[in-house]
Amino acid sequence: MMEPLSYYYYNVLESLEKPCDVPALHLQEGYDLLYRYGGRVEMDLIRRAEAASANGEPYHWHEALDDEQRGKLRRALADENPAKILKVMQRNGYAGVLYHHAREVFAPDAADEAQGVA
Numbered sequence: 001m002m003e004p005l006s007y008y009y010y011n012v013l014e015s016l017e018k019p020c021d022v023p024a025l026h027l028q029e030g031y032d033l034l035y036r037y038g039g040r041v042e043m044d045l046i047r048r049a050e051a052a053s054a055n056g057e058p059y060h061w062h063e064a065l066d067d068e069q070r071g072k073l074r075r076a077l078a079d080e081n082p083a084k085i086l087k088v089m090q091r092n093g094y095a096g097v098l099y100h101h102a103r104e105v106f107a108p109d110a111a112d113e114a115q116g117v118a
Contacts, residue, residue, distance in 0.1 A: 030099025033106050039082030041102040046077045046085055061094050 034041050049062040062070065069092055076084035089095050 030103035033102035034098055037106055041098060041106055042082035042085040043077065045098060045101045046073050061097050065092060
């Protein structure tokens with residue numbers, strides 16, 4: 001299980017974050033889910049990003065990373081190291097993408113919405 005980041009470190013990383021359209025409340029929910037699931041969110045997102053790239057439909061944030069950063073994400077996925085994925089995403093300003101993915105895919109009501117249950 002990953003340890004929560006220190007307050008100082010989190011604020012430094014937050015200042016690097018790319019602007020996004022996701023409301024702050026949704027980001028907080030995603031942040032909480034990210035730590036609840038202890039690595040599953042990171043692994044799932046990178047698997048999906050790699051699959052989308054292989055199909056010629058890369059995610060915009062994944063395409064924006066340089067080859068070195070995408071390589072680091074690939075190695076972290078192969079090594080099953082979600083902490084490294086989180087670190088790379090944060091350092092490149094895309095932690096919000098993880099939080100959004102956590103909320104959209106791993107939120108308890110996300111499974112119901114995906115099945116059409118309201």
